Amino acid sequence: MEERFLLKQVQPAAFKAMLALEEYLAATDISPLHMEMIRVRASQLNGCAYCLDKHSQDALTAGETAQRLYLLPVWKESPQFSEAERIILTMVEEITHISKAGLTDDTYAKALAQFGQETTAQLIMAVVTINAWNRIGISSRRIPGQHH
Template identity: 65%
Template sequence: MKERFLMKEIDPAAYTAMLGLEKYLTGTGISPLHQEMIRVRASQLNGCAFCINQHTQDARKAGETEQRLYLLSAWKESPQFTPAERIILAMTEEITFISREGLTETTYQQALKEFGLKGSSELIMAINIINAWNRIGISTHRVPGQ
């Protein structure tokens, strides 16, 4: 696969807008570790090799363990994830695969109970942001490690 182009070079305004969304995330209540969990899992689901490569490294820097990174794709069968993380991962999958059922009422109500309305809103935004990056990375054939 050959990289098609770099968004930041061809359309810097669009790239800057995406960076603005990333900056928004730094002011949320979502921990850096949970932000990376969202990024890695959505990227796995979307098959974005560039983002998987980048965000597994970032997750390690944020304190994530190798074991949990290995088990992330099988989180439903892995006791290593907390109840709050299970809600985050369920939200990530349901929103990433929006055309299936969307964010189910069950998961939404669990999120409200665990994170409140503001926290749930922030999680929805975090999931949408990485999904947008994944679509950019896949569309432009971003090469992992570059």
């Protein structure tokens, strides 16, 4: 497998726009652990090896446990995840697989009750942003471990 291109070299304005989304996300109410959980789970679902590698390492650095990372693909069967995390993970799956049913009314209502409208909107933006990065990483064939 050979890397096709680096977005920051070929389309620096697009890369800058994506970084602006990251700056926005850094200022949200989403905890670093929940942010990395969103990024790891979406990257698993999308099959983006580069992002999965990067964000798994970032999650560990942020204090996530190896056990919870191992169990993330089977979170529904794992008691290690809180109710709030289950809502977030359901959002990740429904938004990432948008063509199935999208963000369902049930999940949206649970998110509003748990997080309120502002943070729910922030969580949606976090999922949208990592999905964009995943599509860039897969399309450009980013190679895991090469952080240039």
